Amino acid sequence: MSKGERTRAAILDQALAMTSTDGLTGLTIGTLADRLGMSKSGLFAHFGSKELLQAAVLERAADLFADTVVRPALAQPRGLPRVLALFENWIAWTMDPVLPGGCPIQAASIEFDDRPGPIQDLIVKQQEDMRRVVIGATRRAVEEGHLRTDLDVEQFAFEGISLCYGFTQSYRLLKNPKAEVWARTAVHGLVDRGRVRG
Amino acid sequence: MSKGERTRAAILDQALAMTSTDGLTGLTIGTLADRLGMSKSGLFAHFGSKELLQAAVLERAADLFADTVVRPALAQPRGLPRVLALFENWIAWTMDPVLPGGCPIQAASIEFDDRPGPIQDLIVKQQEDMRRVVIGATRRAVEEGHLRTDLDVEQFAFEGISLCYGFTQSYRLLKNPKAEVWARTAVHGLVDRGRVRG
DNA sequence: AAATAATACGAACGGTCGTACTATTGTCAA
DNA sequence: TTGACAATAGTACGACCGTTCGTATTATTT
Numbered sequence: 001m002s003k004g005e006r007t008r009a010a011i012l013d014q015a016l017a018m019t020s021t022d023g024l025t026g027l028t029i030g031t032l033a034d035r036l037g038m039s040k041s042g043l044f045a046h047f048g049s050k051e052l053l054q055a056a057v058l059e060r061a062a063d064l065f066a067d068t069v070v071r072p073a074l075a076q077p078r079g080l081p082r083v084l085a086l087f088e089n090w091i092a093w094t095m096d097p098v099l100p101g102g103c104p105i106q107a108a109s110i111e112f113d114d115r116p117g118p119i120q121d122l123i124v125k126q127q128e129d130m131r132r133v134v135i136g137a138t139r140r141a142v143e144e145g146h147l148r149t150d151l152d153v154e155q156f157a158f159e160g161i162s163l164c165y166g167f168t169q170s171y172r173l174l175k176n177p178k179a180e181v182w183a184r185t186a187v188h189g190l191v192d193r194g195r196v197r198g
Numbered sequence: 199m200s201k202g203e204r205t206r207a208a209i210l211d212q213a214l215a216m217t218s219t220d221g222l223t224g225l226t227i228g229t230l231a232d233r234l235g236m237s238k239s240g241l242f243a244h245f246g247s248k249e250l251l252q253a254a255v256l257e258r259a260a261d262l263f264a265d266t267v268v269r270p271a272l273a274q275p276r277g278l279p280r281v282l283a284l285f286e287n288w289i290a291w292t293m294d295p296v297l298p299g300g301c302p303i304q305a306a307s308i309e310f311d312d313r314p315g316p317i318q319d320l321i322v323k324q325q326e327d328m329r330r331v332v333i334g335a336t337r338r339a340v341e342e343g344h345l346r347t348d349l350d351v352e353q354f355a356f357e358g359i360s361l362c363y364g365f366t367q368s369y370r371l372l373k374n375p376k377a378e379v380w381a382r383t384a385v386h387g388l389v390d391r392g393r394v395r396g
Numbered sequence: 397a398a399a400t401a402a403t404a405c406g407a408a409c410g411g412t413c414g415t416a417c418t419a420t421t422g423t424c425a426a
Numbered sequence: 427t428t429g430a431c432a433a434t435a436g437t438a439c440g441a442c443c444g445t446t447c448g449t450a451t452t453a454t455t456t
Binding site (some may be wrong): 002003028029030031044048138 | 413415416424
Binding site (some may be wrong): 200201202205235237238240241243244322 | 407
């Protein structure tokens with residue numbers, strides 16, 4: 001790993017934290033350089049433009065999300081355990097102090113839902129990837145006989161993802177101490193309702 | 199209505215649309231003035247600071263939300279019809295072309311969930327007001343005998359609000375044509391599950 | 397019609413933004 | 427150890443930011 005690669009990784013770590021609290025637009029090259037003790041131009045040279053920096057941050061966020069949420073869930077036995085782990089890990093991810101301001105991708109979703117361009121395209125791709133993961137795990141649970149065969153897996157995924165998103169509001173903005181219980185109760189309810197009878 | 203009040207209202211209308219797409223931070227006095235064909239300083243004088251402008255925009259958004267979502271729902275007979283109207287109106291509000299970029303309050307929630315200050319305080323107050331409205335209507339539905347007496351109304355509100363929020367993602371960012379059906383199916387399911395047996 | 401207040405304007409301020417260029421330093425293979 | 431190139435710093439730029447100020451214009455009241 002060359003020196004350039006090392007600094008680039010350090011930049012992205014700091015940029016991720018900054019994006020988490022200030023958003024992709026609030027992420028600023030000058031203050032980012034200050035926090036890293038390096039010059040604006042030196043940092044800038046690593047990416048070539050702010051938009052490319054934003055894209056790199058998003059991809060780093062997605063990697064971290066995959067490592068924290070998706071991969072550990074896929075390590076669970078297929079079927080219900082995996083589906084539940086997906087939601088539980090997602091809830092834990094929202095509370096993870098590594099991201100001081102919450103999931104940067106979720107924030108970016110709202111920030112960029114009216115700004116077409118490469119960044120929006122990337123966010124859409126990431127969100128649909130995640131949707132596919134949830135749908136895939138759910139469909140597996142149906143095949144394993146854990147969930148009803150007549151279950152609408154797309155509807156199921158919509159509700160599960162919505163609950164994870166809603167949790168962010170209650171937990172991060174409203175700081176409601178019951179938020180975590182609500183979210184976990186809700187996803188367990190969702191899963192239970194999909195279970196085969198008996 | 200004096201001339202000042204008239205321009206102030208016109209400013210807020212335009213500012214609301216701009217906030218809807220660009221967020222409270224992306225809302226900029228210069229371009230806002232341009233769109234209204236007036237000078238930066240003339241516009242500025244109406245509010246005294248950008249923060250006060252942002253606060254005024256949020257209050258205008260809340261008024262509009264109350265007129266579009268809450269008041270029509272309260273016109274429905276108490277109990278289940280009112281609860282359902284609340285969610286249906288909320289879904290319609292998210293699709294309302296009056297807000298070209300979706301609900302400004304929801305966007306501001308994520309934008310400001312890590313920026314303490316008067317704006318964050320205002321947003322928290324608005325969100326908790328809305329939460330209280332949902333909880334109140336739900337509790338009424340219990341009293342009317344439409345919903346189970348052992349229903350956890352806070353849990354119910356969390357799930358309903360989460361679904362409305364999740365709908366924004368699917369509809370505005372991912373532009374999924376099934377989003378509206380998913381959201382309506384989900385809230386109807388939520389309500390049905392709370393119904394008294396038989 | 398005169399007096400006063402409300403409203404709007406234009407210009408300018410200090411700052412920060414992203415970006416472009418050039419110069420300097422550091423790294424690492426030959 | 428040197429030469430080539432990657433990495434970082436330095437400086438400057440035009441554009442825009444929120445804000446202030448003095449002044450002109452327009453409404454409203456007396």
